[in-house]
Amino acid sequence: MKPAGPDSLRRNRDFQVLCVGQGLSMLGSAASALAMPLLVLSSTGSPLRAGLVEAVWVGSLALASLPGGTVADRFDRRLVLLVCQVAQAMVSLVLAIAVHSGHTPLPLLLGVGAVMGALTAPSIAAGLAALTQIVPESQLNTALTVNRARGQAAYLLGPVLGGWLFTLSPGYPFWLDTASFGAAAASIYAVRTPLSTGAAAAERKSSWVRQAGAGLRFVWTDPVLRRVSLIAAGQNFVMDGTYLAVVVVSSHRGSAGLSTGTIAAASAVGALTGVLLMPRISRAVHPTHILFVSGVSCAGLIAAMALSGTAALLALLMGGCSMAISLCSSLTTVARMLRTPNHLQGRVHSAVGLVLMAAPPLGSTLTGLLLEHVPAPAVFLALGILLIPLALITPRLDTSVPLESVGIVKGD
Structure with missing residues (x-):
């Protein structure tokens, strides 16, 4: 690097x-x-x-x-x-x-x-x-x-x-x-800039199957990456289910157009806002606190959807959730970049990406099943509660490096 x-x-x-x-x-x-x-x-x-x-x-x-x-x-x-x-x-x-x-x-x-x-x-x-x-x-x-x-x-x-x-x-x-x-x-x-991988000759000669699993093994053996990856996957699971629930509830209230247009726009604006705020916040707030507060805030916003009476308010709360998750996502991505050796960067990002891709379909499927049998307010409360244990496992991040680097040190 x-x-x-x-x-x-x-x-x-x-x-x-x-x-x-x-x-x-x-x-x-x-x-x-x-x-x-x-x-x-x-x-x-x-x-x-x-x-x-x-x-x-x-x-x-x-x-x-x-x-x-x-x-x-x-x-x-x-x-x-x-x-x-x-x-x-x-x-x-x-x-x-x-x-x-x-x-x-x-x-x-x-x-x-x-x-x-x-x-x-x-x-x-x-x-x-x-x-x-x-x-x-x-x-x-x-x-x-x-x-x-x-x-x-x-x-x-x-x-x-x-x-x-x-x-x-x-x-x-x-x-x-x-x-x-x-x-x-x-x-x-x-x-x-030279973009060689720096992989050793012996590693390049090893089997493709073994190399493909190296990313997963590295994430699993690194305690910080294991936790932040679990947090990111859980948040993806909850957010996809929440989005489906908001769309369904808005549609049932006669706001089908709002549910597909305004909610999508609110989510995009919220995510973009989180992205733009991340550098300034990371210079002023400890990264551990950002991860924890963002996770708890998102849990509260989703739980508040159980009390929301209008589709417009649901869209606003969804935008706030997207902003909080965007802050978390920025931190977890930079954590992977800084803790992963150059020769493993591609495999680690791909391994985590595969897990993150698998989480949303599971979240929306489970939420759809719950909405068939459980009142929507209870579904929102359940989704919000799921984020609490994820916030509680936020790893303690090292502050010995500049906050501009998100306070995370590289692994061996």
Whole structure:
């Protein structure tokens, strides 16, 4: 990992180049993500098939998570990022041409979803790992804030842009996605910082199965990472269930449009607010206190939903929850970055990411089952109470390093 340096991120050329390129890629992906179900519905008229395409994308991403982390640690990360972005550009180009020609059979759409999901896994792992090589430790928290803010902005603007382009021509969002992947590839090519993994030759020769499990083993044996990962997974579980409960309750109260529009917007604004506040708060408040207070605050906000009488108030409380969880998420991500050796960065991020991906579907499924048999206020109370034990296991974080580094020291 790079040592702390005096220059600000504004003068860090490689970070700025990579940030702009990946931001454009996120914008294009967000636009095409909205256009894909619209395309399936317009060509087949089947909501089931639209859901199937989405499920294939998510499923392939989950299946490729552990192997993707191994790829990000086994090969030069610049090469991994470059290959993934170029391959995604080519797949998106094939889809754009198919849409333009009016020939989009379901097998093609399923294949595109599977390939895109599989390529996204190593790209995410290599991108997070590369950040620790490009940015000094003292600026890592700020860099992560910039990345998260960029992502939130892309996910807010991308669907709007994708919907507008789709009305002009169904193929336009996919042409945009192709161009955005090309821009991301160009930015990666322009990065000058060496992005080698530092893996020993003996490790590179070991089996892929053993390497894939190394990330999980490292997280399990590190007490701080084990706890913060459990906290993050539990919070994802509760938040997805809470979101479903809020939407269902708002819909039952005759606010279906509000439940899908305002609540989603409130969650996004809350998350973005948390991201922007994180650097300032981390300089003034001990990281252990941030994790604990954010978790308890979110528990209280969810419990308060049991007493809420309007959909607008539910949306406001949901925004507050998203802000609190965003603060926790920033801390847990930086914790992983600082405590993980360079040669394990990709596998650790992928291992934790797989766990975090598994938690939301379980949360929404359990919440849906409870809503069938239990009054909504009781469901909100139960979800809020689940966050209390997670807050109580907040690890004690070392204060011997600067608070700008979130007060967490690197592991051996």
